Amino acid sequence: MCFSMEIKEKIVEKIDRELQELKNRIGIDRKTLDEVFDRPTLLAFGKLISDRIIEYVDFPISTGKEANVFRAVTPDGKLIAVKVYRIATSNFKRMIYYIRGDPRFAPVGRSKREVIYQWVRKEMKNLERLAKINVPAPKPIKSFQNILVMQYLGSKSTPAPLIKDVELEDPEETCEQIIGYIRKMLLQAKLVHSDLSEYNILYYRKKPYLIDLAQGVILDHPMALDFLRRDVTNIVRFFRKYGVNRDEKRIYDELVGMIS
Ligand SMILES: Nc1ncnc2c1ncn2[C@@H]1O[C@H](COP(=O)(O)OP(=O)(O)OP(=O)(O)O)[C@@H](O)[C@H]1O
Numbered sequence: 001m002c003f004s005m006e007i008k009e010k011i012v013e014k015i016d017r018e019l020q021e022l023k024n025r026i027g028i029d030r031k032t033l034d035e036v037f038d039r040p041t042l043l044a045f046g047k048l049i050s051d052r053i054i055e056y057v058d059f060p061i062s063t064g065k066e067a068n069v070f071r072a073v074t075p076d077g078k079l080i081a082v083k084v085y086r087i088a089t090s091n092f093k094r095m096i097y098y099i100r101g102d103p104r105f106a107p108v109g110r111s112k113r114e115v116i117y118q119w120v121r122k123e124m125k126n127l128e129r130l131a132k133i134n135v136p137a138p139k140p141i142k143s144f145q146n147i148l149v150m151q152y153l154g155s156k157s158t159p160a161p162l163i164k165d166v167e168l169e170d171p172e173e174t175c176e177q178i179i180g181y182i183r184k185m186l187l188q189a190k191l192v193h194s195d196l197s198e199y200n201i202l203y204y205r206k207k208p209y210l211i212d213l214a215q216g217v218i219l220d221h222p223m224a225l226d227f228l229r230r231d232v233t234n235i236v237r238f239f240r241k242y243g244v245n246r247d248e249k250r251i252y253d254e255l256v257g258m259i260s
């Protein structure tokens with residue numbers, strides 16, 4: 001199809017107007033919007049708004065290396081968390097490393113954008129696995145392109161803190177719980193978190209909740225057991241500060257013994 005210059009300008013003007021309206025509706029301040037959201041991300045937000053998954057964004061919860069997490073509100077007033085991967089600053093080479101070897105995914109997409117979309121679908125699928133086996137983590141709601149919508153963990157006023165920022169009442173018990181999650185994920189979902197540490201566990205309603213699941217790999221991944229060892233090491237090291245002394249080698253050997 002061929003348009004005259006004049007018609008093309010009109011179309012661009014119309015799209016720009018629609019994007020401006022969308023920016024107003026999303027509810028994020030202009031500076032963040034312009035810095036974080038490229039045009040496709042804005043359009044993806046528009047789709048989630050028109051599909052009535054999101055009504056508006058409440059406030060930013062976190063700005064990480066690769067993603068921004070926001071609290072948002074659904075059309076029926078429920079609180080949700082929305083994680084948006086920034087296309088420009090995502091380390092897609094690292095992502096490919098964790099996606100390749102996972103039989104749930106076709107050969108990795110060619111463009112950076114496609115890799116990031118796969119990454120978000122991976123986080124969604126991993127959260128679904130955890131929901132299925134009842135390991136505490138945000139319940140997944142929807143993934144679309146570079147946006148993941150999930151259950152919000154926290155109170156009306158504040159998001160749940162990271163486990164590293166709370167004074168645990170019974171660290172021994174919490175350590176056991178987390179090792180229990182690792183075991184259950186391994187045995188019942190064949191899944192290894194692969195980025196587990198006190199930075200990816202929230203403390204909500206007196207219980208640890210696992211977050212940031214995109215790196216999670218299933219046991220077919222050639223590095224799965226190395227990631228498992230690293231997860232166990234991080235957890236044991238964190239609880240050592242509380243005087244909880246667990247033998248990481250023994251825990252690891254026991255876990256591996258259960259799957260072989
Ligand atoms: N469902 C949720 N409810 C409440 N707060 C959340 C939720 N998910 C994430 N957060 C908050 O956002 C922060 C960042 O989330 P997450 O760890 O998933 O991404 P990230 O570490 O920024 O990712 P990356 O490092 O890849 O950029 C968390 O530390 C937590 O404080």
Ligand SMILES: [Mg+2]
Binds near residue numbers: 064199200
């Ligand atoms: Mg994280």
